[in-house]
Amino acid sequence: MARDPTHFLRTEYEDLVRQDLDWKMRVLSGPSTPWCQVDGKKVLMFCSNNYLGLSNHPRLKEAAIEAIRTHGVGSGSVRPIAGTMDLHVELERRLARFKRAEASLVFQTGFSTNAGLIPQLAGDGDLIVSDELNHGSIIDGVRLSKADKAVYQHGNVEDLEHVLAEAEEHRPSFRRILVITDGVFSMDGDMAPLDRIARAAKGHGAMVYVDDAHGEGVLGEGGRGIVSHFHLSRDDVQVEMGTFSKAFGVVGGHVSGSKDLVNFAFNKSRTWLLSGSHPPPVAAACLAAVDVLEKEEEHVKRLWSHTRRFKKAMSDVGFDIGKSETPITPIIVGESRKAKELSQKLLEQGVFALPIVFPMVAKDKARIRTIMNAALSEDDVHFAIGAFERAGKELHLV
Numbered sequence: 336m337a338r339d340p341t342h343f344l345r346t347e348y349e350d351l352v353r354q355d356l357d358w359k360m361r362v363l364s365g366p367s368t369p370w371c372q373v374d375g376k377k378v379l380m381f382c383s384n385n386y387l388g389l390s391n392h393p394r395l396k397e398a399a400i401e402a403i404r405t406h407g408v409g410s411g412s413v414r415p416i417a418g419t420m421d422l423h424v425e426l427e428r429r430l431a432r433f434k435r436a437e438a439s440l441v442f443q444t445g446f447s448t449n450a451g452l453i454p455q456l457a458g459d460g461d462l463i464v465s466d467e468l469n470h471g472s473i474i475d476g477v478r479l480s481k482a483d484k485a486v487y488q489h490g491n492v493e494d495l496e497h498v499l500a501e502a503e504e505h506r507p508s509f510r511r512i513l514v515i516t517d518g519v520f521s522m523d524g525d526m527a528p529l530d531r532i533a534r535a536a537k538g539h540g541a542m543v544y545v546d547d548a549h550g551e552g553v554l555g556e557g558g559r560g561i562v563s564h565f566h567l568s569r570d571d572v573q574v575e576m577g578t579f580s581k582a583f584g585v586v587g588g589h590v591s592g593s594k595d596l597v598n599f600a601f602n603k604s605r606t607w608l609l610s611g612s613h614p615p616p617v618a619a620a621c622l623a624a625v626d627v628l629e630k631e632e633e634h635v636k637r638l639w640s641h642t643r644r645f646k647k648a649m650s651d652v653g654f655d656i657g658k659s660e661t662p663i664t665p666i667i668v669g670e671s672r673k674a675k676e677l678s679q680k681l682l683e684q685g686v687f688a689l690p691i692v693f694p695m696v697a698k699d700k701a702r703i704r705t706i707m708n709a710a711l712s713e714d715d716v717h718f719a720i721g722a723f724e725r726a727g728k729e730l731h732l733v
């Protein structure tokens with residue numbers, strides 16, 4: 336009898352289970368609010384990307400409901416044919432204003448932005464230079480490109496300079512060079528030295544593309560992102576990419592920059608051209624999120640005051656919190672087993688924060704990754720600090 340051609344599906348899955356590398360899905364019943372129901376248990380959410388609590392903001396919810404009433408639940412098409420509604424256009428206009436860019440283009444997701452745009456910005460005869468710890472969606476975008484590829488050591492501008500100089504020496508004929516980096520790296524919460532990266536790129540006539548998924552709504556003036564944080568201009572960083580799925584609390588991706596960039600991007604990116612556009616409630620909720628960020632400064636301020644308080648408490652307790660400069664605070668404990676035990680203890684105490692273990696981080700750098708949320712009250716932050724302290728002591732980690 337012929338062998339079952341789908342046999343590998345089960346064996347490869349079972350391999351992952353054996354190594355404890357499979358994903359166990361946690362289920363939220365109800366909204367992603369600070370106190371939420373995870374697998375039936377009431378816990379304090381400490382690992383969502385919903386930095387500002389906007390996913391449950393009344394203005395976003397009302398905007399989505401109203402848009403269903405006025406525009407329906409689907410757009411009916413891809414953007415270039417019949418799927419561009421006034422809501423999409425207004426969202427792009429308002430986002431560009433918020434980002435202080437000439438223009439913005441909204442994609443379905445951040446992933447599809449990177450996967451669709453990167454291979455167009457650099458192709459045959461070009462070079463892409465990428466930080467070694469860039470996000471998987473950048474890696475896939477780079478793989479889809481026919482450009483030559485080079486990687487520089489994480490956050491290391493000297494190494495970037497070296498790669499750029501070598502590129503000039505060995506192949507003076509690259510048409511274009513594109514330097515790509517995450518703005519904030521999500522495993523450690525560290526920031527790319529974007530000012531120095533931009534300077535290095537400029538010295539070699541290269542473009543800079545920053546993926547600010549974890550910086551928008553968090554860094555810079557009123558949450559305008561890492562370009563604002565470093566006081567850089569469009570002349571320094573030509574391509575600013577972001578997502579609506581994190582601090583903006585909804586879903587979607589975007590690229591912001593010059594009008595030329597946006598005209599180029601929407602005429603060429605296949606993920607934008609060939610995939611259905613956002614349903615009206617999504618576009619309307621994203622639009623409301625931009626509006627909330629412009630009008631209600633308190634969310635970003637509270638995010639940072641909670642972050643400072645939590646980081647100080649964790650290092651006072653004696654945890655290794657790495658070198659984070661953002662509301663992502665890793666609690667580094669070493670072995671995978673310890674991180675899993677800590678996560679379990681925290682859950683028992685009512686705090687939901689997942690372990691991040693090899694292969695996502697080095698074998699001896701397993702951690703609990705916490706992400707602060709502006710929607711937490713002072714009491715909630717106090718509660719979380721107490722839970723970490725008790726769990727850390729019980730497991731002899733501090």
Ligand SMILES: *Cc1c(COP(=O)(O)O)cnc(C)c1O
Pocket residue numbers: 444445446447470472517521546548549578579580586587588
């Ligand atoms: C989350 C994330 C993305 C993907 O964004 P989505 O809009 O959720 O698809 C891309 N890049 C980075 C750095 C991210 O953290």
